[in-house]
Amino acid sequence: MSKSTGIGASVKRVEDYRFLTGRGRYTDDMTRPGQCHAYIVRSPHAHARILSIDTAATLAAPGVLTVLTGADMVADNIGSLPCGWLIHSRDGTPMKEPKHLPIAADKVRHVGDQVAVVIAETLQQAKDAAELLDIDYEELPAVVSPGSVETAGTAVHDEAPDNVCYDWIWGDKDKTDAAFAQAAHVTTLDLVNTRLVPNAMEPRAAVGEYDPGMDEYTLTTTSQNPQLIRLLLCGFTMGLPEHKVRVVAPDVGGGFGSKIYHYAEEVIVVYAARRLKRPVKWTAERSESFLSDAHGRDHLTHVELAMDPDGLFLGMRVKTTANMGAYLSTFSSCIPTILYATLLSGQYKTPAIHAEVKAVFTNTVPVDAYRGAGRPEACYLIERIVDVAARELGIDRAELRRRNFIPPEMMPYDTPVGLQYDSGNFARNLEDALALIDYDGFPARRAESATRGKRRGIGFASYIEACGIAPSNVAGALGARAGLYDSAEVRFHPTGSVSVMVGVHSHGQGHETTFAQIVSERLGVPMEKIEIVHGDSAKTPFGMGTYGSRSLAVGGMAMMKAIDKVIAKSKKIAAHLLEASAEDIEQDGGVFRVAGTDRSVDIAAIAGAAYVPHNYPLDELEPGLDEQAFYDPKNFTFPNGTQICEVEVDPETGVVKIVRFAAVDDFGRVINPMIVEGQVHGGLVQGIGQALLEHAIYDEDSGQLLTGSFMDYAMPRADDVPDFEVKTNEVLCTTNALGVKGCGEAGTIGGAACVMNAVCDALDIGHMDMPASPERVWRVLRDSRPAMAAE
Structure with missing residues (x-):
């Protein structure tokens, strides 16, 4: 195995050949x-x-x-x-x-x-x-707006005459109320997390x-x-x-969840x-x-942040109305609850948080997970109110975040909303992002933009997400009706090639490459001799699929456990072939050696012996080299990072142009940097899309979807996004042996908040709702001009 193809190498995706040459096999091709x-x-x-x-x-x-x-x-x-x-x-x-x-x-x-x-x-x-x-x-009569369903006078379902699916609470209300009672300053904000249409x-x-x-x-x-x-x-x-x-x-x-x-x-x-x-x-x-297709987001939220005289966070109160649409989709009920309220601590050591979530039915398409699934909604409200608080207190926005970050020495850290963060260095991510964006040079860039009649703004989003969806017993206690483990099988063939059957599914993430890199490094098998099999219930062990950045943290760990079983058996076979004790066998990739000697045998010979057992310890071992494992994680993993966006706004047209964008992420161990960078880019574009362009709108009277095509629903294009400057800081996850945290949703988690913070900074306003389309921005500027003139 070459180090150029193992863990940490930017190996080109092996699956891309069939896609780029038109040889992919999609369902409609059947x-x-x-x-x-x-x-x-x-x-x-x-x-x-x-x-x-x-x-x-x-x-x-x-x-x-x-x-x-x-x-x-x-x-x-x-x-x-x-x-x-x-x-x-x-x-x-x-x-x-x-x-x-x-x-x-x-x-x-x-x-x-x-x-x-x-x-x-x-x-x-x-x-x-x-x-x-x-x-x-x-x-x-149709019920469309989630904010008025209880007074609509008509029910989507007879079982819910008030159109309320559930009215759920999370956190310690008494402790939170006590925190607000002693606050020196309270910032409040009402915001909308807009409905999105996934478009794979x-x-x-x-x-x-x-x-x-x-x-x-x-x-x-x-x-x-x-x-x-x-x-x-x-x-x-x-x-x-x-x-x-x-x-x-x-x-x-x-897929993006849809x-x-x-x-x-x-x-x-x-x-x-x-x-x-x-x-x-x-x-x-x-x-x-x-x-x-199930839509995404669609929250109405009121949030309050209590602070002491120095701007340290004391408590947060959140009230959200979440639109479920007309029916409950497969995972819809957990998105605005377990995957949302449990992330309201963000990267901050806020000691008391209380959330109220009311889920409602409307006569609209069902709403479920869309890239990030609850985590972008949480990040958006946290990072927006932190920016508003900084504005009200007159504190630099980066400095307010620094004061409230959970420091590395407090890890593992128990949040007041039920999660335990295992690792992370939030301050370092922020400092690295500030350096990438040249924060010290921003005032000069803003002044230069002003000479051209443009308004320049900068925005931050320090995000954290919960990935690798966690222990089945914990999830079950929180309402999950299925286990959240995964599985894998590692099968050597007699000639030394390997088939790996995984329960997760690849639909753009590059599993056929990254999983093979791990197998290649651990077992010393060239990548061209490794096959990753997924997506067929007749060929793969039972697994829970791919979403929530769980593929490596859960599916990859199942594969690692199966690999460990293969190695353990291989040591026993090697010991027999080398006439040594199994305890004396050392493994280095694909070579098994008697410790302190030059006597060794490679994995291909071991596989051959396992399937042609003429010289084999049949009294101790079954023939074959084929192992299966299941993995149920101990905890979520917690990817985190800071994104900084710089925008320029044309006051005459309202057009927002993103001129710079830096993202520094901690994904734990990075298996393939090239694939990770691509995932970050894709996620950022989807976050930018929500911030500036995308919004599913229904007619309030008829319930007709007014944005039912690409003529009405704007998707981001290449000229809407800048070149991204990205960096990773590897702080290994402590709860899985691979040390991975997940990367697939990170860009989207913070992207919308980051862009909207920059837009609000450019417009010199506290808040505006997404999307920051040219018309909306132009109207905000128009409405602010009389007040500016009066001053």
């Missing part, structure tokens, strides 16, 4: 013999009763095989799409959990809700026939197959966790025997395949994705 096509008819109304569905004309159309409705699914006992996390309200009652049928049977509850499915020989035939479907609706490169797609001879099912789907989809499909929605179901997630063109969940379409194609005994394929159109 064409099965006898395949037919599904077209989903979606509700044009935000809220309506389904009075009748006349399918006669549709069934008579050319090529149509069948039309499926919610009534068909109810008759066949198809179950509700489940939510994987149970949250209890402050009074101890469980959250309201209304049914979510894969096809609506009685009412539609958002524009885009599934009403019927037309299946035909070709997709065009299905689309044409869908035009003939006669559906009679009784339109009902590849829209969702699914192919369902049924083999009546074997009574077996195969679902090919764009998913971040195929094993979990199989579990939910079998245990909840369709009630199938798990050993009869295979779920495959081939190459997936991006492909974690068990979606209605996955049930639909499997159900239809069973009824027709033919493969059934569905692929979303981009406009359909806006109406069917």
Whole structure:
């Protein structure tokens, strides 16, 4: 094994060859013999009763095989799409959990809700026939704004007449109230964390197959966790025997959280395949994705920060209304609670925090995890109110952060919101970021911008996130309905090559490269002889998929445990081959040596002996070199860092241009610096997108999504972002042997707060809500001009 390919090396991604040459295999590329096509008819109304569905004309159309409705699914006992996390309200009652049928049977509850499915020989035939479907609706008032649902006078679900899913609290209220009682200064802020539409490169797609001879099912789907989809499909929605179901997630063109969940379409194609005994394929159109993929964020928050005379934080109070949309998606209930309120300490030693979170139903697309999942929402409110506090107190924003950082000598640190940070040097990250951005030179740059009639601002975000989702028993106590471990199998072949089967899934993260780097370093096998297998429930051990930057911290640790088992067995085989004691065998990569001698054997020879056991300790060991392991983490991991953004605003047009951006991150041990840098860049762009461009907007009266295409919903482009200056500080995680913390979401965690802090600084205002679009910025400047003139 060369050090140029091991841990810490910037190895080019091995999977990129097939992507760059057009040889990737995506779900929509799959064409099965006898395949037919599904077209989903979606509700044009935000809220309506389904009075009748006349399918006669549709069934008579050319090529149509069948039309499926919610009534068909109810008759066949198809179950509700489940939510994987149970949250209890402050009074101890469980959250309201209304049914979510894969096809609506009685009412539609958002524009885009599934009403019927037309299946035909070709997709065009299905689309044409869908035009003939006669559906009679009784339109009902729509509830859209999360801030007014309790007084809306209409209920999304009968089970929740006030539209409240749960009313949850976290932290010590009495201690927090006492902190505020002794405060010298209190800063308050009301803010909106805007609703976002995830837009992966590849829209969702699914192919369902049924083999009546074997009574077996195969679902090919764009998913971040195929094993979990199989579990939910079998245990909840369709009630199938798990050993009869295979779920495959081939190459997936991006996910960002939106492909974690068990979606209605996955049930639909499997159900239809069973009824027709033919493969059934569905692929979303981009406009359909806006109406069917789970959205992100959508919080209304009031936050208060109590401080002493020196600006030291004493306490924080947070009240958030979180929009769940029309239904509970797979992980939706834990995003504004367990993954949000537990991060409200940020990087600061705030001794008392209390949070109240009210989750509400509206007639909008369901809301679930989107890159960061609760952590960006927490970071945004913390870093915004810290900036506002610094402005009110007249303290430099970097200095206020320094005063309140948790120092390294306090690690491990128990926060007042239930987490224990294991490691980190927050002050060093800030100082390094200040140096990268040349903070001392900022006043001169601001003055130069002013000579050109531009306003220049600088913004900070010191973020921390909880990744590598943590111990199953702890998560279970907090409401998780599944374990949060992962698994891996390391299998040597007789000729010395290695297959590694992992329970996590790669959809852009580069697992086929980074996992192979670890295997190569630990076992001394050249990377070209290592295969990383993922995404197929028939080939991989049960795992919980990829999200929350858990791949290396959990899946990688399962792989490490399996590697350790391989090494332990290899030492015993080597001892036999070298006629020595196993205790005397030392391992260095792929070489096993008798300590203090030149007698050695390599891993390839050991693998050969294991599979051709003519000279092998059969009385002690089974043949073969194939080990499996599960790993349940002891704690979250805590990536952290500081991002600093510099913007220039044109007062005449309101256009915000990002001119500099520096990010210093602590990801623990970095396996592949090149891949990590790419992940940081991608995350930063998504944070910038929310800050400046993206906002999903519904019409308050009709519940229509007004930003339902790229004509209305602005995504960041190359000319919207600068060249990023990035640096990593490796402070190893102390709770896993790899020392890794995770990097996939870091850019997004702090990105929006960082940019908005810079915009507010440039405009010389306390706060404005995202996105800082040219029109919004221009209006803020216009409204401030009379006051400025009066002064």
